[in-house]
Amino acid sequence: MAHQAGKQIIIAAVAVAAANLAYAQPHHNLSADLADRDPKTTVNVIIQYKQAPQQRHFDAVLQKGGRFHGRFSVVNGALYSVSASALAALANDPDVAYISPDRPLNAAGAPTIFDYKLQAVNADLAQKSGWTGAGIGVAIIDSGVSDKPDLHGSNGYRVVYAQNLLQRGSAVDTYGHGTHVAGILGGTGGQSNGVYTGVAPNVNLINLLALDKNGSGTDSNVIAAIQKAIQLKSQYNIRIINLSLGRPVFESYTIDPLCQAVEAAWKAGIVVVVAAGNEGRNNTAGTSGYSTITAPGNDPYVITVGAMKTAGTSSRSDDLVASYSSKGPTLFDHIVKPDLVAPGNRIVSILGDGTLPNQYQSSKTDSAYFVLSGTSMATPMVSGAAALLLQQNPNLTPDQVKARLMKTAYKTFPVSSVATDPATGTQYTSYYDVFTIGAGYLDALAALTNTDIATGTALSPVATYNATDGSVSISNIAGQNVLWGTNVLWGTTVIWGTNVLWGTNVLSGANVLWGTNVLWGTNVLWGTSSTPAGESTTVAINGEN
Secondary structure (H helix, E strand, O other): OHHHHHHHHHHHHHHHHHHOHHHHOOOOOEOHHHOOOOOOOEEEEEEEEOOOOOHHHHHHHHOOOOEEEEEEHHHOEEEEEEEHHHHHHHHOOOOEEEEEEOOEEEEOOEEOOOOOHHHHOOHHHHHHOOOOOOOOEEEEEEOOOOOOHHHEEOOEEOEEEEEEOOOOOOOOOOOOHHHHHHHHHHOOOHHHOOOOOOOOOOOEEEEEEOOOOOOEEEHHHHHHHHHHHHHOHHHHOEEEEEEOEEEOOOOOOOOOHHHHHHHHHHHOOOEEEEEOOOOOOOOOOOOOOOOOOOEOOOOOOOEEEEEEEOOOOOOOOOOEEOOOOOOOOOOOOOEOOOOEEEEOOOEEEEOOOOHHHHHOHHHEOOOOEEEEEOHHHHHHHHHHHHHHHHHHOOOOOHHHHHHHHHHOOEOOOOOEEEEEOOOOOOEEEEEOOHHHHOOOEOOHHHHHHOOOOOOOEOOOOEEEEEOOOOEEEEEOOOOOOEOOOOOOOOOHHHHOOOOEOOOOOOOOOOOOOOOOOOOOOOOOOOOOOOOOOOOOOOOOOOOOO
């Protein structure tokens, strides 16, 4: 009976989303979270057009008292401030594809203590084989990167380009999050005699500051940074963008400007790696944390990364998923996410400058390193592994990198595990299904050893609920020639049967009851539209036992 209850948890996650898709899906090109704005207020919006915007489009906004703030060719759009009373008229323009607010977002990490991150994913063995990410450019879109010894190499400082997308001035990290992420991805470990080495210690880093001293930013900040990375791709051989950030999902990825921006980067030949989010404990809608993937990790193109715990050992056999790691399927579109999991709990990396290290003094290991937890920390693990692959084979496409990492992921997991929040003593049960651990646990050496070259696109598939028999299956996104078959990427122990997400004895779990009357409307799960998605929005995650 226990496995049946666990099965029902996941079935309900898909069924509820499917039952409410018609309700939640916007029926107009004005986003639902703009509909209730006070007409007297001024709101910052991103307007996406059906083609590259022309002067007449800008003039139409100006004529209604709006102000132009920036153009985003990457999404055929622009950022404006405009009276909320003018939004309906602007949305009626037949050239307008979609209007959404310039939503806030946050870094997806929060503090905590210890790691064996390289050993867990065999990155230490990959480095011993000579793969270090040399020559590969990785754009870190975050709170900035500070100049620290671990980011220097034989040719000097490896941050080869830096720009502040919030304002003119320095791109130095004033929060401390971006520097920590940079160290996980590409730190040399020099200040620790190699103990805290990053996954790809010879990569070149492109520092695009899009989050402020509090770890907050907006869609437009991040879109501008993505656009800059695309522009600089050839100059700095930018092959990867790391996005250790996120915000709630408000609409389908097909019209979300943030998702459209990451797709543009992917189609430009850049692997985009995104944090899944840290809402896996969020039971606001009675879903036990399912359907909490944040944007733009809900986009089927990108590699979306959840967090694992290394258990303080060098063996990965005892590693478990972090209970706060967000789970799929995604809202609105029911995309199977995350794609991979990687170490993210109690990860030691470079101690940067700014408010985050000062706020969490107890997380400092010494004067050079700092401990944080979250899917923010897991994301650069995968970005680093992608850099190793691209150093080995520069001709790999983003789709081939994604397919290789997913196919070679470690796929041996328990049925379930229980985690304890050290701050509250609350226990959380996690189940090892495709909506929790995706294709499995990152294995950098296995990916480098594999020689398969996939053809086609690597869009993450869709979960479909069959109300007749209560089953959930996965299928290709309509019209797309995708890479994977039934067992290729997930393996029989993870996908659990032919096209169906479980067999008869796979899941066990608590007796959690949902009904199809649970509403997943625009803001039901997340609360108000002004709430940024970050580690601290619902639970204080200081790591877990």
